[in-house]
Amino acid sequence: MAELSFRPRPRSAVLESRPYEPGRSPADLSPEARRRARAVKLASNENPFGPSPRVGPALAGALAELGRYPDPSGRGLRAAIADRLGVPPEAIVLAGGSDQVLGWLAQVFLDADRAAVVSRHTFPTYRMVALASGAEVAVVPSRPEDDPRPFAHDPEALAARAARGGGILFLDNPGNPVGCVFERPALARLLETVPPEVLVVIDEAYIDYVDDPAAVTALPLLARHPNLVVTRTFSKIYGLAGARLGFGLMHPEAAALVARIRLPFSVSSPALAAGEVAWGDGEHYRRSREHVLAERPRLATELARRGWRVLPSAANFLTARPPVPAARVFDVLFREGIILRPLRGEGIDAYLRITIGTREEDDLLLEVLDHPGPAGGGGTS
Ligand SMILES: Cc1ncc(COP(=O)(O)O)c(C=O)c1O
Missing domain, CATH: 3.90.1150.10 (Aspartate Aminotransferase, domain 1)
Incomplete structure (x- = not known):
């Protein structure tokens, strides 16, 4: 041929x-x-x-339902997350991995006139989802190698760049690939500087490994800053990377905007079943x-x-x-x-x-x- x-x-x-x-x-x-x-x-x-040893039996149970579409809103898992984290279920967007939340946010909030603001040494997916949305990527230098915090993000410089215009500021805390971490006061200062039109996405994929997660998580800032989104994943401490499950916590109006573009069955029923038992296995x-x-x-x-x-x-x-x-x-x-x-x-x-x-x-x-x-x-x- x-x-x-x-x-x-x-x-x-x-x-x-x-x-x-x-x-x-x-x-x-x-x-x-x-x-x-x-x-x-x-x-x-x-x-x-x-994953938790409880996941195997839960997956076996989920097999019976494999012929049916999953619950598109993942009600059971959202209720469990809402309960533990003290947020309303309408603030939770479930996805096939937190990657997917990042992609949806980029689709909703970025375009050729609204850049993504990222740190030099950060999770590469931010750049990828921004470019796919037709946005520019503004890269802000990290701390130098000889700094007491080598290659760490510079929250003040990131906030200053976002204050000059942007669509989304992405910040992983702890960061990947460097492992740097910022406590909440630094994040609160960043949110005070960034204009309320710019979305601030704090990616907490590794929050569970921080010595004192309560001192670091941006969750308590959600109530004061409607432009804040916090993302979490089941791929790390919950051991479910292969199931693809993550979520974003955001203002219900942001969640409603994401619902306009989110394909309805993005999270499979085995992932929902595995996520529920994994979330419950302290x-x-x-x-x-x-x-x-x-x-x-x-x-x-x-x-x-x-x-x-x-x-x-x-x-x-x-x-x-x-x-x-x-x-x-x-x-x-x-x-x-x-x-x-x-x-x-x-x-x-x-x-x-x-x-x-x-x-x-x-x-x-x-x-x-x-x-x-x-x-x-x-x-x-
Ligand atoms: C900072 C960060 N965010 C998000 C993810 C991806 O998480 P998920 O598997 O939920 O898409 C990773 C995975 O390595 C990561 O390092």
Whole structure:
């Protein structure tokens, strides 16, 4: 068959965007590394324990309903979230991952005249959803590398940029890939500076790993600032990254605007069922949280002992600069079945991001750093 050339033309905004580069996965490992059966994925900040043990039976129950469309409003889960977080159910927008909330907000509040304001070292999805909406992206410099808070966001500079005009200011708190965190007074000051026409999205994907989440969450600011949206996810501490479930907390008028463009069945019934039981399992939550709070300083100390520069982190990952080139360390570990996240293209190429794994996974990482296999061709620390 003669080759036909593809003629339909995409919007120019689509040509400016780039596909999301996911972390590598065990499927990318060589057969040899897989044979050695030590595929350790420390690349995407998931919960190494997976979801609550209650999720399996809930999913089995959900099977009976798989032939039917899900409840488009996710009433049961929204009621449970509303109850725990003290917000009205009309303020909660459920989505197939918090990514999707970000995309919907961009569709509603951004266009060619209303830019997205983002920090230099931040979650790349903000840029992606903004470009897809035809908006410009205004990038605000982060703190310098030699600052006491290396590469952290600069909330004052972000607010000042948004005050000059913008559609949405996106800020992840804690931040990814740096792990920086700001307590509520800094966020309150930012919200006082940003004009009420600009939406401020505070992405709290990692809030559960902060030492004192109550001192950090922007939730109490929702009542004072109708232009504030807080996003949360089930992909991290709740261990449901594969189910795709997240939500946004926002002024009911913002939620009503999102409802105009939100496709009705964005959250599957298995995700709703899994989310409800995961949200209710306080024991699994505490175990997952306590693990990270104990393992984070241990791994940081061990890496520092091996000459790595470890950035302060309030999340379930560490971002650190090895004493030899990051790309080499990544390759050596990858060949040994240990997958970290390179930060190429994010302006901190010399660093790697390491998800806190189980204690055994982290020990294996340290062991391979100390004794890289013959494939490594030399030390990595
Ligand atoms: C800051 C931040 N926000 C949101 C997400 C995505 O969450 P979800 O899986 O709910 O789309 C991530 C995932 O890595 C993240 O790092």
